[in-house]
Amino acid sequence: MTEMIGGPDARGPQRIDPRDRAQLIESPVSAARVAALFKPHAGALAIVIAAVVAASIVGLAQPFLLRAVIDDALPNRNTELLAWLVGGMVAVAILTAVLGVVQTWLATTMGQRVMSALRTDVFSHIQKQSISFFKRTRGGEIQSRLINDIAGLQSVITTTATSVASNLTTAVGTAVAMVVLDWRLSLLSLIVLPPAIALTRKVALVRREITTQRQRAMADLHAQVDEALSVNGAMLTKTLGATQSRVDAFADTSSQLVDLEVQSQLAGRWRMATMGIIFAAIPALIYLAAGFPALTGNITIGTVVAFTALQSQIFRPVMGLLNVGAQWISSMALLSRIFGYLDLPVEVAEPTHPTPVPKERVRGDVRFEDVSYRFPDGENDVLTGIDLHLAPGRSIAVVGETGSGKSTLATLLVRLADPTTGRVTLDGVDLRDLSSADLASAIGVVTQDTYLAHTSIRENLLQAKSDATDADLWVALDAAQVGETVRRLPDGLDTIVGARGHRFSGGERQRVAVARTLLADPRVLVLDEATSALDTETEREFQAALDTLAEGRTTLTIAHRLSTVRDADEIVVLDAGRIVERGSHDELVAADGRYAALVA
Known part of the structure; x- marks a missing residue:
């Protein structure tokens, strides 16, 4: 009995956490929404509860069989009755064990499937969020809701319903049996x-x-x-x-x-x-x-023995029932936080009926038509009245002081955000009408903050083209002027790049990123301050790789260092989100305006 009291099921009634209650007051969870999680598994849930109730009721037969053994079979030397009673006790034990295994298997399978579906839904929905969501939300918080909160639902999904059924049946049945005995x-x-x-x-x-x-x-x-x-x-x-x-x-x-x-x-x-x-x-x-x-x-001796056996069983189910309230509130608070993410509006939504644009038919004609943009929580426009035309195969460079809106322009072109007013088109199709897959295959990006996954060089490159051969990978690496560096590594393409690519220098990481983009072979290229974090010598080497990448592609270059944009077909100068000058390098220098001041 002492073990039972000190065991995991005898911790006593749990106190409801005030934070859980506050979460539910802020974001209530409806019973219908909880029920919807279990709807695909209604049959399995019914079988689980039936198995639990059956196991609890069958288990109550043991004390009565024991009483009959002590009061009738043994005193009267009735071996036939004793054999039947002992056989019944063994049968009850076997049946209870089998029902317990079935219950555990069904409950665990059902619970894991519910959690897997919920986890996938949350992951999918978060993937659809705009970049502004990830900028304002801590990565640890996202991981906590996706992993810890959903894992915390294990109790309500796989054990709470069965626990209520089991404990209620056992407690009521045991109390009735005790009264029947004496x-x-x-x-x-x-x-x-x-x-x-x-x-x-x-x-x-x-x-x-x-x-x-x-x-x-x-x-x-x-x-x-x-x-x-x-x-x-x-x-x-x-x-x-x-x-x-x-x-x-x-x-x-x-x-x-x-x-x-x-x-x-x-x-x-x-x-x-x-x-x-x-x-x-x-x-x-x-x-x-x-x-x-x-x-x-x-009272008979058998009744006393049977009664003490029942009395020792009643404490556990009563304590289990008293704990259900706190467990339920805690689980509903977790669901409230999870549903909070599922209910986030998608700022950059996939089109319901996307316009198909096969990659081989993309010409790379890009237009910004009277585009303005304001951050969702902002008060002023970051971009205002932008009109730009990037003809197929031509290059435009956008320059300006920090905060002028350069990177926001690139963000709109790769559709990490949508214009507040106006539209951005590719070959005459509004980007909002293109599927994300078609858009990603048509437009490639190289940024100053290159991200490489903590895996091999090969796996990082195959992210751009999963069916690429080793020969394809080497061609891309050589074109990006990093092939010889990789060949000198003991493991070559199988070299692990380390966390965020720290195995390589900044310039080497950038060139591996260029190789990855070359494999993707986009018709439109966005270079968002790709050289700003490099020293002058490394920048010169990297620029040669960029020139190879940009050859024959429509290119939008966002630049802080003006030395990288001199050869662009057109240079656009932004100031406070507006285009204030445009022209070639020589024309803008001769105009002695904003660009000339930046050069100086």
Whole structure:
């Protein structure tokens, strides 16, 4: 009995977290929406609940079989009856075990499928969000909702419904069976339940508070690991000479965890020990009461043994039922946060009926027609009245001071955002009418902040063209002037580039990115300050790779360094989101206007 009280199912009623309640007040979760998650699995859920109820009812037969063994079969030496009763006990045990396995299999399978579908829906919906969403939302928060919150639903999806059915059936059935066996002993047993529940609740609250503190300390420990042991974190720690201070902070947090773990293990041990004594004493009191016929009548030994067996089972389901409320509120709060992401409006939506534009038919004719743009939470336009024409195969460079709207222009061309007014077209088709796949195949991008996945060079290149051969990869790398660098590596194309490509220098990463774009072979190219983070010598080498990439393509170059745009067919000067000058390099210098001032 002591083990049962101290076990995982006897933690006592759980307190509802105020933050969970506040979340549900802010974003309520309707019963219909929860039911919709289970609708495809209604049959499996019904079978699970039926199996749980059946197992609980069948299990209650054991004490009655035991009573018959003690009162009838053994005293009367009735071996035939004894064989039937023992066989019944074994059959009950087997049937209960089989039903338990079936229940676990069906519940787990159903729960995992529900969570998988929910996880995929959230991931898909987040993928559709505009870049502004990712700029204003912490990556850790997105990961937490996608992974931790959905994983936290395991209890409500796979165990809460079955737990209610099992505990309710067991508690009611056990109480009825106890009364059937002897109503006077039932009163004696049930009187002790209220103080036992109250005492266990106090222990649960103490442990919950310590557990909360422990979770915070664990979160701090994870944060310190992430900050100190990532590539950028390790570089910062070493360059600041902060290694020892990092170690000291980590040691302090780790020591806090030691203290909290000890407190958690010792919390309420005296109370639980008292409970153990009480529950161990109850059978003794029952045996004592059974010895006084005036109190219990002519009760049989089999009834006493069967009754103590039932009495030991009733505490667990009662505590389980008391915990359901807190578990349900906690799970609904998780669903509220998850549905909050699913309900986010899609600012850049896929067209319902996209206009097909096969890649081989794209000419690369780009137009900005009276385009203005304002950030969703902004008050002023970032771009105003932009009219631009990028004829097929020609290059336009956009220059201007920081904050003039250059990168926003590139953002609209690759449709990371949509114009507030006006439209951007490709070969006469509004970008909003193109599927994202067709748009991505037609327009390639090279930015200053090159991202390479933590995998091999080969896998990074195959992201652009999954069916490319090794020969294709080498042609692209050579054209990007990074082929010899890769050949000198011991593992060649199979070299792991490291986190964010830190295995290579900035210029090498940029050239691998150029090779990736060459493989994609887009008709339109956007170079968004691709050389701004490079030194002069590296920029000169990288520019040759860019010239190879841009050859024959419609090219929009966003530039901070004016040395990279001198040869553009047309240079557009932006100031406060408006085009203030346009022309060739020589024309703009001769005009002695804004461009000439930037050059100077």
